[in-house]
Amino acid sequence: xxxxxxxxxxxxxxxxxxxxxxxxxxxxxxxxxxxxxxxxxxxxxxxxxxxxxxxxxxxxxxxxxxxxxxxxxxxxxxxxxxxxxxxxxxxxxxxxxxxxxxxxxxxxxxxxxxxxxxxxxxxxxxxxxxxxxxxxxxxxxxxxxxxxxxxxxxxxxxxxxxxxxxxxxxxxxxxxxxxxxxxxxxxxxxxxxxxxxxxxxxxxxxxxxxxxxxxxxxxxxxxxxxxxxxxxxxxxxxxxxxxxxxxxxxxxxxxxxxxxxxxxxxxxxxxxxxxxxxxxxxxxxxxxxxxxxxxxxxxxxxxxxxxxxxxxxxxxxxxxxxxxxxxxx
Amino acid sequence: xxxxxxxxxxxxxxxxxxxxxxxxxxxxxxxxxxxxxxxxxxxxxxxxxxxxxxxxxxxxxxxxxxxxxxxxxxxxxxxxxxxxxxxxxxxxxxxxxxxxxxxxxxxxxxxxxxxxxxxxxxxxxxxxxxxxxxxxxxxxxxxxxxxxxxxxxxxxxxxxxxxxxxxxxxxxxxxxxxxxxxxxxxxxxxxxxxxxxxxxxxxxxxxxxxxxxxxxxxxxxxxxxxxxxxxxxxxxxxxxxxxxxxxxxxxxxxxxxxxxxxxxxxxxxxxxxxxxxx
Amino acid sequence: xxxxxxxxxxxxxxxxxxxxxxxxxxxxxxxxxxxxxxxxxxxxxxxxxxxxxxxxxxxxxxxxxxxxxxxxxxxxxxxxxxxxxxxxxxxxxxxxxxxxxxxxxxxxxxxxxxxxxxxxxxxxxxxxxxxxxxxxxxxxxxxxxxxxxxxxxxxxxxxxxxxxxxxxxxxxxxxxxxxxxxxxxxxxxxxxxxxxxxxxxxxxxxxxxxxxxxxxxxxxxxxxxxxxxxxxxxxxxxxxxxxxxxxxxxxxxxxxx
Numbered sequence: 012x013x014x015x016x017x018x019x020x021x022x023x024x025x026x027x028x029x030x031x032x033x034x035x036x037x038x039x040x041x042x043x044x045x046x047x048x049x050x051x052x053x054x055x056x057x058x059x060x061x062x063x064x065x066x067x068x069x070x071x072x073x074x075x076x077x078x079x080x081x082x083x084x085x086x087x088x089x090x091x092x093x094x095x096x097x098x099x100x101x102x103x104x105x106x107x108x109x110x111x112x113x114x115x116x117x118x119x120x121x122x123x124x125x126x127x128x129x130x131x132x133x134x135x136x137x138x139x140x141x142x143x144x145x146x147x148x149x150x151x152x153x154x155x156x157x158x159x160x161x162x163x164x165x166x167x168x169x170x171x172x173x174x175x176x177x178x179x180x181x182x183x184x185x186x187x188x189x190x191x192x193x194x195x196x197x198x199x200x201x202x203x204x205x206x207x208x209x210x211x212x213x214x215x216x217x218x219x220x221x222x223x224x225x226x227x228x229x230x231x232x233x234x235x236x237x238x239x240x241x242x243x244x245x246x247x248x249x250x251x252x253x254x255x256x257x258x259x260x261x262x263x264x265x266x267x268x269x270x271x272x273x274x275x276x277x278x279x280x281x282x283x284x285x286x287x288x289x290x291x292x293x294x295x296x297x298x299x300x301x302x303x304x305x306x307x308x309x310x311x312x313x314x315x316x317x318x319x320x321x322x323x324x325x326x327x328x329x330x331x332x333x334x335x336x337x338x339x340x
Numbered sequence: 341x342x343x344x345x346x347x348x349x350x351x352x353x354x355x356x357x358x359x360x361x362x363x364x365x366x367x368x369x370x371x372x373x374x375x376x377x378x379x380x381x382x383x384x385x386x387x388x389x390x391x392x393x394x395x396x397x398x399x400x401x402x403x404x405x406x407x408x409x410x411x412x413x414x415x416x417x418x419x420x421x422x423x424x425x426x427x428x429x430x431x432x433x434x435x436x437x438x439x440x441x442x443x444x445x446x447x448x449x450x451x452x453x454x455x456x457x458x459x460x461x462x463x464x465x466x467x468x469x470x471x472x473x474x475x476x477x478x479x480x481x482x483x484x485x486x487x488x489x490x491x492x493x494x495x496x497x498x499x500x501x502x503x504x505x506x507x508x509x510x511x512x513x514x515x516x517x518x519x520x521x522x523x524x525x526x527x528x529x530x531x532x533x534x535x536x537x538x539x540x541x542x543x544x545x546x547x548x549x550x551x552x553x554x555x556x557x558x559x560x561x562x563x564x565x566x567x568x569x570x571x572x573x574x575x576x577x578x579x580x581x582x583x584x585x586x587x588x589x590x591x592x593x594x595x596x597x598x599x600x601x602x603x604x605x606x607x608x609x610x611x612x613x614x615x616x617x618x
Numbered sequence: 619x620x621x622x623x624x625x626x627x628x629x630x631x632x633x634x635x636x637x638x639x640x641x642x643x644x645x646x647x648x649x650x651x652x653x654x655x656x657x658x659x660x661x662x663x664x665x666x667x668x669x670x671x672x673x674x675x676x677x678x679x680x681x682x683x684x685x686x687x688x689x690x691x692x693x694x695x696x697x698x699x700x701x702x703x704x705x706x707x708x709x710x711x712x713x714x715x716x717x718x719x720x721x722x723x724x725x726x727x728x729x730x731x732x733x734x735x736x737x738x739x740x741x742x743x744x745x746x747x748x749x750x751x752x753x754x755x756x757x758x759x760x761x762x763x764x765x766x767x768x769x770x771x772x773x774x775x776x777x778x779x780x781x782x783x784x785x786x787x788x789x790x791x792x793x794x795x796x797x798x799x800x801x802x803x804x805x806x807x808x809x810x811x812x813x814x815x816x817x818x819x820x821x822x823x824x825x826x827x828x829x830x831x832x833x834x835x836x837x838x839x840x841x842x843x844x845x846x847x848x849x850x851x852x853x854x855x856x857x858x859x860x861x862x863x864x865x866x867x868x869x870x871x872x873x874x875x
Contacts, residue, residue, distance in 0.1 A: 025617060077617075085451045087614045101614065108454040120449045122367065124374040129367060136363035137455050139356045165374070377785035381792035388796055395807040399670050406667050526640045529732060530647015537654030546658065551665060 014094075015189055015221045016059035016082060021091035023052040023077050023245075051077045053245040054091070061188075064215050064222040066232040066253075069242035070334055075225050078242060079191060082223070083111060096188060109138060112187035114179055116194030123167040127158070127177040130166070131184060138185035145184065152180045155210065172203035179207065183214070190214075192224040196231055208234045229327045241333050249333055257323050262299045265322045266306060268292040271315035277306055295324075360455050361463040368464025372471040382472065383479045386429050390483055393425075393546055394418035413577055417547060418489060422480045424545050424573045427504050430472040431511040434465045438519025439528045447613065458606055462516060469508050477504075496575065499584050503572035506591035511539065511568040513598035520602065523609030543569030548577050567594040622718055626726035627694055634731045641731040648735025652685055656743070670806025675749035677804060679833060682748045683758070684801045684826045685740030687765045692733025695770050697725040701777035702790035710866055721774070721859050750833070757836050761829030767848035768824040771855035772797055778855070781862025793820065801826045821851060 026046045052074040059065055069075045080086035082095055084104030093100055096110045113120075121130045135145045153159050156176040161169055169177065175195065182190065192211070196204040212235055214220050224236060232239060232253065239256055241249040249256065268275050268291070275292040277284075281300025285293040296306050303321065310316060372379060397417040413420075438461065441447045450457045484491055492500060518531045525531065539545065542565035549560040549570055560566050571587025635641055659681070663674040672680075691698065701724050704710070713720045744750060744758050776793040780786035800808075800815070800822030808816050808823075817823035824847035832840040 080448075080617075083452055085448055085614060086617060104451065105454045105456075108452055111452065113449070113452045115449065118446070118449065122371060124371050125367065129370060133360075133363045133367050134453075136356075136360040137453050137460070139360075139454070375788075378788045381788050385792060385795060385799070389799055391812055392799060392803055392807065395809070395812060396669060396803060399807050400666050403669070406665060525643060526637060527644060530643050530650070533647055533651035534654065537651050537658075541654055541658055541661075547662070552661065 013061050014058050015061050015063075015096060016057075016223070017092075017094045018058070018078075018082070019056050019092045021052060021055045021078070021081060021093055022050070022089050023074075023081060023086065024048050024050050024089045050245050052081070052088075052242075055242070055245075055247055056091075057240060057247060057250055059221060059223065061221055062215060062219045063238060064212070064224070064236045065238045065240060066224045066226065066236040067240045067242060068225065068227075068232065068330065073242045074245040075242045076193075077245075079193070079223065079225065083107070083113070083191060109185065110188045111191060112182035112185070112189070113191045114175075114182045114193065114195050116175070116192075116197040119166070119174065120178060120181055121166045121174070124165055126163045127166060127169075127180070128162045130177075130181060134181055134184055140185055144186075148184055148186060149180075152183055156180055156206075172199050172206075175199060175203065175207065179210070187220070189221045189223070192222065192226075194226055195224070196226065196228055204228075204230070211235050229325065229330060241330070243334060257329050262297060263324050264296045264298055264303060265324055266294045266296060266303075266310075267318075267320040267322070268294070268310055268316060269318035270313075271317060272313070275310050275313055275316070277309045279306060279309065282306055357455070357459065361459055364460060364463035365467035365470070368467030369471045370467075371464065372468040379472070379475055382429055383476060386425055386476050386479060387483055389425055390418065390422055390480070393421045394487075397421070397547075417577075418487065419484060419492070419576045420548060420573050421546060422484060423500060423504065423576050424543070424569045426473070426476050426480050427507045427511065427569055427572055428539070428545060430469050430476055430504075430508050431515065432465045432468045432472070433515070433532075434462065434512060435515045435519035435522075435528050435532050437461060437465070438516070439522040442519075442522040442609070442613070443526065457610075458516070458602065462512065465512060466509070469512065470505075473504060473508060477501075492576070496579055499575050499579070500572060503575060503584065503587050503591065506588065506595065507568050507572045510564055510591055510594050510598065513595060513602055514539070514564060514568065516602045517598065517605060520605045520609055523612055538563075539565045539568055542566060544573055545569060548574055550574065550577075562590070564594040564598060567591045619719065619722065623722050623726055626723070627729060630696065630726060630729035631693065634729045641734075644731035645735040645738070648732040649739050650735075652681075652736065652739040656681065656739075669804055672804035672806050675747065676830070676834070678743050679748035679750070679758075680804065680826055680830050681802070682740050682743035683762055683765055683829055683833075684798070685736045686744065686762045687740075687769050687825060688798070689733045689735070689737030689740050690762070690766055691770050691773070692730040692736060694729070695725045696728035696730045696733065698770055698773040698777060699730070699791075699794075700728065701725075701774065702780040702786045705777065705780040705862075705866070706784070706787055710863070714863075714867065720863060721856070725770075725774075754833060754836075757833045760841075761833050761844065764832075764844045764848045765825045765829045768821050768851045769797070769801075771848075771851040772821050772825070774855040775851075775858045778859045778862045781865045796820050797822055797825065805830070821847065824848070824851065 026048050055074075055078060067075045067078065077086065081088050081093055082100055084095075084100030084102075084107055087101045095107055098107045098110075100107055121127055131149060134140075135142075140148075153162065156179070158173070158176050158180065161173050161177070166174060166177065179195070190211070195211075196207055199207070208231065211222055211224075215222050222235070224231060226232060236253060238252050239249065240247055267287075270290055270292065273289045277292075277294055279301050281297035283295045285295060287293045292310075294306065294310075296303060307319060310319070394416065397412065401412050401416050441450070441461075447457065450460050453460065481491060491497075514535050515532065518528050518535050521531050522528050542549065542560040542563050544550075544560070544566075549557050549566065552560065561570055567587075567590045571583070571590060574583055574587070659674070659677055663677070667673070697704070704724060704727075710720055710724070713723045716723070744755070748758070750758055773790075773794050776790040777786070779790060783789065797820045800820050805816070805823065805827040813823075816827070824844065828840070828844040828847060832844050
């Protein structure tokens, strides 16, 4: 598979004026400012192949937005190199734009007073799209997202979920090979989130589209992406498939037992109990110290067990552990 | 794998750029019509300011305190002001949009598209300006007719439309420059107010600059502010084909100079933004 | 209540000071803007000497008052500018849950750096060019106070339209602009319908013309007119605002677009 994104030792440092106190300080600042340098992204390297769906996550201020901006060409790196679709973003931003689609969860690309259709017609011209290709593509996306009945309503009258479907349509009309999604499901209800996640996954599989996603919703990562890059303090701390991430960082399993008895007691080293309702017992098992079958066997021996569920810990815990592990170093 | 943009190897052709500009201008025009309460407010302001300033000049003409009052046209300056205010109020406050985009990260969606930010922003503003020119123009003609003053002849009207349209373009370029100042200033309101007042002063919003002392008149008519307002206004006081041609020449010259300046300032601002972050 | 208001507005003023360079630019820019506007009048009076009996110093008095009024309004009651938008955005919700009057909270939430430019130019004009001696300055300050009351009250009334009309954001701004327009020209030019408008719906007459008249001829009659207008418009504004707030609390207001 060809490489869509190749990043090597990418580095971005910001020079900021150090604020001086008092009115004299303000005047001195005007004529001889005192600068301090801060690294936002430091020697980041990674590649993304065609068709991959990658999540880039990190705490606020970690450097993920900075990284994405350098990949899209709206920010110049201080040093290092980035190649996206074979082009250098900082020098070929407009050429690159033909091949990239962007969705901002927190910023609209549509015009509030006008209909989504009006916006799509303009975008056709901006991307120099052939009229027939545009019509066919619009038809496909309208059907796929079920937005035919809202296409001609002013955008400000649409619900958030409807608007996001129109935003994603707008970003895909020109058939980009690479999709940047910045918090695409923020503020949406469960149904709308599911629809958007399904669509992104299918687009990627069917059309071979490469996806780069940032999100604070770990379900976006779990259900859409195959790979996670975790950025913290400007550096990549983890770059792994999602499944391996969970396996590597957590040796825990969560066992939920529904019982006829009010509670089930499993007194083994490596097993801790979480607070729960009556007739439900939640056990967190450290699989390094004790085997799952031992725990299950001990529970079953007490009788009255109606249901047993064994789960991996939620992705949130995984991410939280990664941040905590990196912070403690 | 090297991505090849669909057409023109990433350099948009003149035809494609024009088509995008026209589509964007159309969108701006639709937007102006959709926000009709704002348009109505502008019409009301236009009519009110005509009433106030016409009253001022009628009073001055009637009192004839100084010989200069005798230089005013016999029918007063109402139509002159109607035309200069028509152009002034038709120009969209584009600098506010630029300031918002530059300060609040709103540049990003535009930069991620394959057309220039200036095109994507200025074209809709021109579309909106054209709608205002038509609506305010109709309101102005109705006001003149209702006041009993004579309407301009069709030929004169055509000259006003051409000079007015070009005057709006010059005005818009001035405010684009103001908006681009947001790359260096946090708020552009002070710069906007200064440009606005210079337009009033050197363009002759409330009175023809031909009433100024000769030295000031010579300077004012050569400025972009003169190109914005004077040459269209003077056609209502001393209409002539010669002044029309001179006016067009100055307007085209300043449109080109200001356009080039906008492009340069934009490039400088963009370089600053991509270096230091949006 | 005054202490709470003072604390809020001081906080808003400190926010406007926070970026010192920006504050300086805003203030100076507005002062330069006013200077250019004043230059237009200098040129006008150089050519025409008077209009309807108004001389250059009369117009300086008028401009001095209106600039000072707009300056103080922008510094101490800056929330009036965007009040309609705040109401349409539903920002009164949070204020209604608090124990202090909503109108005061809305007025005190913002203070504009550029308003200091208006204040500086206005007071400079009053002190130097308006033809006022030391004995008349207190009268001018009283005139400013009365004009300020009418200006802020009218703006509050315009903003309160947002409780009933969805498009009030631009309408309120427009009406305030119209008020300023009428307040920036000599009163002698207004006759008939325009004079009626200037003394009623867009009370420029009471913002600036009545105070000018009072300063020039400080009779009890003129004071009475200016004071009555200030009290009248303030009462009207409070009434309209609180009626609107009742609508809002009943959920019968338009939502913002």
